[in-house]
Amino acid sequence: MGNLRSRITSWFTRRYFARxxxxxxxxxxxxxxxxxxxxxxRRDGLDPVPELGRKRAEEPVxxxxxxxxxxxxxxxxxxxxxxxLGDAKTFSNDFTNLxxxxxxxxxxxxxxxxxxxxxxxxxxxxxxxxxFTMRRLARLKPEIExxxxxxxxxxxxADGPVDLVEEFALPIPSLVICELLGVPYSDRAEFQHLAVQxxxxxxxxxxxxxxxxxxxxxxxxxxxxxxxxxGDGLLGMIIKEHGDEIEDRELAGLADGVLTGGFETTASxxxxxxxxxxxxxxxxxxxxxxDEPVHGFVEELLRYLAVVQVAFPRFAREDVEVxxxxxxxxxxxxxxxxxxxxxxxxxxxxxIFDGTRPPMSHLAFGYGVHRCVGAELAxxxxxxxxxxxxxxxxxxxxxxxxxxxxxxxxxxxxxxxKLPILVD
Ligand code: HEM
Numbered sequence: 270m271g272n273l274r275s276r277i278t279s280w281f282t283r284r285y286f287a288r289x290x291x292x293x294x295x296x297x298x299x300x301x302x303x304x305x306x307x308x309x310x311r312r313d314g315l316d317p318v319p320e321l322g323r324k325r326a327e328e329p330v331x332x333x334x335x336x337x338x339x340x341x342x343x344x345x346x347x348x349x350x351x352x353x354l355g356d357a358k359t360f361s362n363d364f365t366n367l368x369x370x371x372x373x374x375x376x377x378x379x380x381x382x383x384x385x386x387x388x389x390x391x392x393x394x395x396x397x398x399x400x401f402t403m404r405r406l407a408r409l410k411p412e413i414e415x416x417x418x419x420x421x422x423x424x425x426x427a428d429g430p431v432d433l434v435e436e437f438a439l440p441i442p443s444l445v446i447c448e449l450l451g452v453p454y455s456d457r458a459e460f461q462h463l464a465v466q467x468x469x470x471x472x473x474x475x476x477x478x479x480x481x482x483x484x485x486x487x488x489x490x491x492x493x494x495x496x497x498x499x500g501d502g503l504l505g506m507i508i509k510e511h512g513d514e515i516e517d518r519e520l521a522g523l524a525d526g527v528l529t530g531g532f533e534t535t536a537s538x539x540x541x542x543x544x545x546x547x548x549x550x551x552x553x554x555x556x557x558x559x560d561e562p563v564h565g566f567v568e569e570l571l572r573y574l575a576v577v578q579v580a581f582p583r584f585a586r587e588d589v590e591v592x593x594x595x596x597x598x599x600x601x602x603x604x605x606x607x608x609x610x611x612x613x614x615x616x617x618x619x620x621i622f623d624g625t626r627p628p629m630s631h632l633a634f635g636y637g638v639h640r641c642v643g644a645e646l647a648x649x650x651x652x653x654x655x656x657x658x659x660x661x662x663x664x665x666x667x668x669x670x671x672x673x674x675x676x677x678x679x680x681x682x683x684x685x686x687k688l689p690i691l692v693d
Pocket of ligand 1: 354382383384394446449526527528530531532534535538576577579580581582606632633634635636638639640641642643644646647648
């Protein structure tokens with residue numbers, strides 16, 4: 270089993286990197302969009318660029334200079350972000366808002382939670398939430414530990430530098446989601462391929478939408494197989510308990526949302542969190558020596574890194590005032606989670622990572638009816654992975670100078686491309 274897994278994961282990641290290298294299309298280099306539009310996605314190492322903090326201080330809701338006549342507001346303040354995300358009556362997530370305003374076509378609608386509004390959203394979310402209770406998730410705990418340990422075994426065998434992104438951060442969440450959904454082993458390579466395409470903003474909106482429909486087609490085949498013979502994973506359970514309330518396409522949309530939501534986000538947290546540990550030796554030692562600090566460490570990491578840099582776009586159904594600004598009916602609001610998590614209103618010194626900080630409110634998992642359904646699963650993965658990593662490799666260190674690391678440039682999910690380490 271271990272061998273099979275390691276073959277699958279190395280195949281997954283080879284394809285991933287082949288894609289990243291082949292695509293080479295960085296929106297920021299095309300210079301079609303004004304720099305200010307991409308600013309909320311840009312970082313300086315782990316930190317958002319200083320402009321984001323300046324914007325928040327001066328104008329927590331500000332107009333983005335988007336061409337082609339679409340009014341887009343950037344929301345960077347914590348209270349203002351909660352006002353938008355917490356008001357699903359006024360702000361719509363519905364996919365059809367994008368049609369006619371972007372390259373999206375009505376038939377591209379991926380369904381699922383992220384692009385739907387109540388009452389459709391409420392009905393779908395009710396199907397999913399029982400699969401994410403602590404009781405149901407508990408069944409994944411030993412699986413997560415096994416997956417983590419198998420990855421550590423692979424790293425331990427390596428001769429010379431190991432890329433932690435390839436060997437640790439990507440395979441862990443991907444295999445955990447396969448377990449969660451009940452995707453058969455034979456389908457996992459295809460699964461991973463689709464996962465990495467989904468948050469690919471480098472290829473532009475059209476490329477991402479193409480990936481959405483490709484991934485839906487694939488997931489439909491998985492759903493149809495489950496319909497014939499439902500297993501114990503999330504898909505099989507929903508089919509067994511609510512099979513007559515949901516159509517195949519809708520269920521595939523739900524699975525797609527779980528895949529989109531749970532893979533690259535957690536992978537980025539694993540990579541960037543490991544980088545934080547490599548640079549903060551005191552924290553490294555605390556996590557190594559003691560179980561207790563890991564909860565606080567993970568919460569502070571979630572806040573500080575805010576790897577999901579912006580929430581799904583929201584569209585105002587009517588004129589509404591947020592942070593002293595009128596957002597007009599039909600306007601788009603982009604909520605900067607990385608901006609909101611560092612708002613001075615929450616406390617001082619939030620530009621800095623402090624793993625000993627008492628846990629505080631943050632928006633890394635969003636807020637309101639669309640708040641991350643997988644938050645507890647993500648926490649389980651992170652709380653299992655970091656201590657296991659530092660305990661197995663106490664002398665772990667970066668194999669290259671930190672300045673040589675290459676970070677993603679304009680992706681909605683921030684991350685580092687590679688993280689070469691030495692473990693001996
Ligand atoms: C550390 C890892 C993760 C982060 C930072 C994260 C972040 C987020 C955020 C910010 C949202 C809300 C987006 C919005 O309101 O526009 C969200 C929604 C969502 N997440 Fe996560 N997520 C993570 C892990 C996961 C996992 C492990 C899963 C499932 C396996 C998952 C599934 C989802 C789904 C299905 C939604 C849509 C919820 C809805 O619209 O009702 N996420 N996530």
